[in-house]
Amino acid sequence: MRVRILRQESPTAEPYWESFCYDGPTETSVAGMLDHLNFHDDILNDAGQKTRRIAWECSCMQGTCGACAMVINGMPALACDTFLRDLVAGRPEEEIVLRPLSKFPVIRDLVVDRASIQDNLKRSDVFIGSYQPMDDESFSHQYEAAKCLKCGLCLEVCPNYTNGNAFFGAVFANDCYLVHARNREKSREIKQTYARHFGSACSKSLSCMDVCPMRIPTIASMARLNRRVR
Amino acid sequence: MREALVIGSGIAGLSCAVRCAEQNMHVTLVSPHPSERAQSVMAAGGINAVTARCDEGDSVACHIEDTLKGGSWLGGKTAVTGLCTHAEDIITYLESIGTVFTIDRQGRPLRRAFGGQSHKRTYFCGSSTGKQIVSALVMEARRHEAAGTIVRRLHLHFHSALIEDGVCYGALLFDELRRVLVPINASAVVMATGGQNALFGKTTGSVLCDGYAAGRLFMQGALLKNLEFVQFHPTTLETDQKRMLVTEAVRGEGGRLFYEDGGRRVYFMEEKYGPGGNLMTRDVISREIYTTGREVLLDISFLNERLIDQRLQEVRDLCLKYRGIDVLTQPIPVAPSVHFFMGGLAVHLNHETSIERLYAVGECASMYHGANRLGGNSLLAAIYSGWVAADDLCQRADTRRRPVFAQAIAREQNRFAATFDSQSSFPVTYMRDMLADVMNEHMGIIRTEEGLAEGVESVEYYQSIADRIHYDPSVSAYANYSLTGILATAHASLSCALARKESRGAHYRSDAPQSRDDYAYSTLVSYDDGTYHTWLDREQAYES
Structure with a gap:
């Protein structure tokens, strides 16, 4: 061979x-x-x-x-x-x-060197802060989203992701979802961050889901984060 | 400014770093890889805690008793009491940072039964508890990173500690990208580098955990403890690339061990130990499987498919992917494999080693588990030890005069740079593999004085030539320089096993199969210029 x-x-x-x-x-x-x-x-x-x-x-x-x-x-x-x-x-x-x-x-x-994955999450403040979970958020989807390996496969396959300077890819969307689900007070802010670095530029090829080794249904994170900011 | 240097970013390192940051201590968190690569993500089963919603009859006292008993009474009662008493706080904390525990219809975390325990007290997150905790802690650490209290530095491997007169002032790290040694000064250094898997080659754990740091610190004067106690996980699946762990949760959910004899299934654990036989402690099951001398299988095909998919999905996937086994219809062939090291750096109750201001947490420290660890106690100990070390080092002032290490650093740097010039193509892996053969042969599930002595002789030989061989410089420089420390940990481990002329917990000597009262103490081992000295810690200087 x-x-x-x-x-x-x-x-x-x-x-x-x-x-x-x-x-x-x-x-x-x-x-x-x-x-x-x-x-x-x-x-x-x-x-x-x-x-x-x-x-x-x-x-x-x-x-x-x-x-x-x-x-x-x-x-x-x-x-x-x-x-x-x-x-x-x-x-x-x-x-x-x-x-x-x-x-x-x-x-x-x-x-x-995949440090840009962590750097982007850090510089856009993707963390929970105080824990005030949403009442209606699915535990099973949080479980799936938290399985993300930060391996970068979703970014490699993504037609919209280039160097991570502005568009941060599916790995970012799933962590944004976790913040949204766990801190309702930060939900509005994280949805804006998500829109800026993901939602506005994602062309929905969804190839990220095809290559994800954890089979994370990123589209479910997107659906929740795309809901109108209340 | 007071600053902690935490080396290793798995659950123990993260817990320590976050706890320090919460107390406004500045933390430098270094590791070769991000936390997602740590062995912690592989911890499948769960985390033990007695909480307000515990089973009827369960109590913190029961958890303490189970832990001490599981460890064959070598664990320190004060230490274990601290661990079990704080377990509920740890579960509450983990929930508060967003750990996704498996919950019941009322949204309350569920518990499962785990081996060696009198009650059902293991909280879990599907079958990826460690991964879920890592994800939550990484996000929590990120909050402190954004605030500047935690600074993460990747691509750094531990090289050695900066020690003078028994006091630690920082560490020397190997920068993989620039290929140089980098000193980092600190008020305190916390080692969170995991167990010594590489001693045994293929194990259930990460290939990154190799025992180098413990070995190097040992050669720099730190004491090691209880290295003879190596836990074999009874149920692992052999594959081409590694031993895959089949979580104890499988047996917790009702899985049954058997072998076939003339077409008849022999449920040997249940026959010998009764209905709870499949949930005996790991050392008992490992020895029983080993002594059957047959292929042992683990059956869960009778369990409800929905339950398997809800709680054991990863196990189902793993068997199918790596061996083409469908657990719904076929039993899983299992064999014991090295899984956890109860031994490691000797630490006091505050998790400080024998070197002042050098701490050790998580699996690289020897604490709580005595001669054998209960399933579900390692994640608990990883977090708790991180907290204990953090709380201790945060309340210590640092007004010391910092010695000048420049000359020593330059000397190491020159020695180190010379290894890059090697023209050799001899792979250091050969040495590691030979070591693993020796350890598996002589320090396996059943040991003898003669075998252990042969093991020491072999390792001494490897040590005598290790520094004289030139290695292939085209592999990672870390792989080459780590060999000496790994060999020292191996030699110390064999010495501990040789010195313990009894059987206790995970240490079984066929030439001394009974426990002896005069050995009811931890083993300590020191290094002095090539001499390995072992003694029993009768004064309980290191764990009380």
Whole structure:
């Protein structure tokens, strides 16, 4: 199986493609495959040349932390949660293409700096303050929204999100919803913040929901936040 | 200005940082990754508390008793009393910051039964309790970040503490982006770096928790405690990439363990221990599964589908995704795996280590759980320990003269920079994997003096060569420099297990299967220039 990876040695270096031959188990995830490629005396590319080990980020290895978000065969996904069996589906000649998330600065290879996610939430005051929950807010939707991994997959796929300077994406909308649900006094203010950094520019492609590893129904957050400010 | 440096941003670190900020202490919260990557998000089951709405007959005294008993009477009564007494405040607090607990029709948080406990007192959030708490705490920390009382710094790994004459003045951190060591001064340093998973390779936890910080601090003079007590979670699912935890909640909801014998299902836990057999403590179940010598299965197929989807949805998803098992029709194959470390940095009741002004909270500290931890007590202890450390350090003035560490820092910096020049392609992972083999072989569920001594010998050998090998610099520099500290934690752990010539809680010696009264104390271990010295804490200097 051929694996092509977009690599970059440092934040300022030029990216380049490098291919590898993978002969490890196929009943594994992309994360397992990366581990396998890295775990040899030397790491060789498909031309047999010695190269650097592939940098990628991981923590939980079970799809609950969001560390290993990357673009796999054109789709933003978690490496530990994407299985080779689904990617090649009986076609072992199929190539697997990995690249880092493109909407964040690259640190090294598949590792990117996603600090802008947290920075945007901080600079727009997305926090509860005092806890005064709305009477009619669904606990089950709050539970879903609070599962957000801050992995950035929703931003990668979003046609409206570019660099996070003005439009903050689905990850932002879901946290705004949590503030709205938990502090009725802050509801008006957070809806305005939401409108400024999300509602006014979202073209409703809803691709964010397709790639969300937690399957968060962001559209439900949007519906609640789009209700007229009372 | 007084300033706390909190290292690690999981639940314990976040709780400590937020509590300090509430008391107007300025906090620098450092971690290599954001809180969402912390192992805390993987804690599935729940958090124990006796509240005003407790089961009939339950009380804080019962919770204390269960915790002490579960820990085979090694936990300190004063410490455990503090933990259990504050549990209701912690649940109230978590609700007040928006933690989405699973609720009943009246909107009140529900409780479930958990192993080793006399009453149903485990509050939970579906099967992602840890994640829900992290989400709420992150948002609360953000409030203080916006106010400037908490400053978060990412991409920083712990390197070492700045210590002089047994007093801590800050820490040296490795900046991954700039590839340099960065000193941060502080009135107090709080370690919240998690357990030592890397000692055993594949575990249920995060690969980021490796035991380096504890090992490095140990080599700098901090005492470690109770490292022999390693909890094996009895029900984990083997997959190619890791051991997936099948939460105890599955058994709390009625799941039954069995093995097959000639087409007959043998419910071995129920046969041996009665109807509550599936909810025995984790060490008992782990040993029982291990001694069956057979494939053990966990059955929940008889449970109502709606209940499974409401309360155990993540378990259903996990089995299907990683092993293609549908829990509605098939039992889950389970085996024990390393899950939690009761041992860690020795801390006093205020969570200060043996180094003045150096605190430890959460799993990297050894406190409350004694020889074994009850399910649902780790999230509780993570938050409570964060609070205790915060309250203590906030009321301490800091009028000390700060020593100059410039020379020592420059020396470390030079040594460190030299490792980048290595031409070697030898991956440090090889060393880690060899260590994990040694630990799994000699410090597993059942141990012997001979095996542990062999383990020490192997680790001593790795230690003797670790500094002489040049490693592949194309991996993270942290992975390379952390090896020495990880090996020290491993050596200390084996030493503790060797010294405890009895069986107690999670530590089982087949050559000494009984508990002994003269060992009813915690083990302490110190490091002095390559010498590992262990003794029993008979004076209860560290946990009373």
